[in-house]
Amino acid sequence: MSLLAVEQLDARHGLLQAVRGVTFTVAAGETLALVGANGAGKTTLLRTIAGAHRPFGGRILFDGIDVTAVPAYARLRTGIALVPEGRRLFNGMTVKENLLVAGAYGNSGPWTLDTVLDAFPLLRPRLNNRAGTLSGGEQQATAIGRALMTNPKLLLLDEVSLGLAPIAVEAVYRSLEALIKVGATILLVEQDIGRALGVATRVACMLEGRIILAKDAKDVTREQVTEAYFGLQRARRVTS
């Protein structure tokens, strides 16, 4: 059975419909990469799954339970954690406090302050620094660590490489690969198609609020994704 099932999900920002009738599933242990251009609805979809955005229609089933109406703070306890776009750390608090504040309200499990710091050793010397003073890569590591502290069954990652130096992106992805290897279930939003295809088991491409391509990562070519990304198939249909 799938861990996450999204059924006919609609999400809006006022009159703007950002997510239109999206249906997909994520199985336990799978890494699904969600790609698509800016404004395709990826962030809204992730925030809706995490409970930070109220859906307009459709259902979200997690572990077989309907969580559509569950608020974000309670949904976290069912095992969904989001690493939000732009990291959104508590900048006035130290790295340690950022991690502890999440740990206090999440589930207990293998991830503790110590194991998170083992996974992200670069944070150890920065523990008592304020999150706002960290480099982009360190902040991203803190944001992922903060989500892990809640011991999620499903980790939602929104643009973890955005605004990072290439070397920091490399480090973040090495940690992600390590996570995937130990069996984490991840739903990943990524602009960099190459990166996405590199770590994912499945790829879904969003365009204008809809999923227009969903395939196993090994069966999909870069060209297919590029076409879906820019909506070329439809453009061709219109012109021919």
Place this chain on the structure above:
Amino acid sequence: MIWITQLLNGVLLGGYYALLACGLSFMFGVMRIINLAHGDLAILCACVVFFIADQTGISPFVALIVALPLMAAIGFWLQRLMLERSLRGGMLVPLLTTFGLAIVIENGLFEYFGADSRSLAPYIGDFAFDSWAIPGNIYIGSLALLIFAVAVVLLGGLKLFLTHTSLGRAIRATAEDPDTAGLVGINARYVYAVAAAIAVASAGLAGVFLAMRETFSPYSGPTQLIFAFEAVVIGGIGSLSGTLVGGIVLGIAQTFGAQINPQGFLIAGHVVFLVVLAGRLAAGALQARGGLHRLFARRS
């Protein structure tokens, strides 16, 4: 020598102002609510304690055991039932709601207690006017010293609570970014209500101390609100240690003003407040959007 005595009196009076201002500052720091009913909530608690002491003969200090949890509960449900809803309408709506609440409290108390001035001083015996003489012909009021000590312990304890407990960290996280707080499992509604409970209970404590030191009537609240405001603005909005400093500065200004001229008590406090405010505005340092993290900012 009189100036040294007055300086000490000013510092101790500042402890009362810090205690009074702490809840106002805290509520603004966490929820961005300026609680215009703050002074009236303080008087409400004083009336509750007065009622208990008057009816049963129980010491006001013992009555606090009942009154403070009652004030905390009032604060919790005030946030849950009223302020939370008005916050959705923006910054201005809570200002109007708490203004209305202030009027309701004042007139509700007037209805029951009438316009008479009362005091808790008769119920605490000699303690109301006891003092210690220290060498050099200086006298320190024991009640004033107690209030100052309570203020320091409360502000310090609140700071420790915010840094070293998980609920305290949750309050700071929610103050900074309630949306993201939800994403790490914090129930922002509950955290806000707890913060309101703390703020209102601390206001109540200040109100009871006020009633022990001097007289109060159902309409004493607004004056106390102004003092609390002045202490908060002098010390820096949202900063707990700043609130203590602000209270002390206000207290010293008032006692020195009174020493110069018996009428100078209020005016000296207001002048210092205005001078600090003008200075801050000029320096662009009064950033009301500062946020709770400024509680821990090292003050320059």
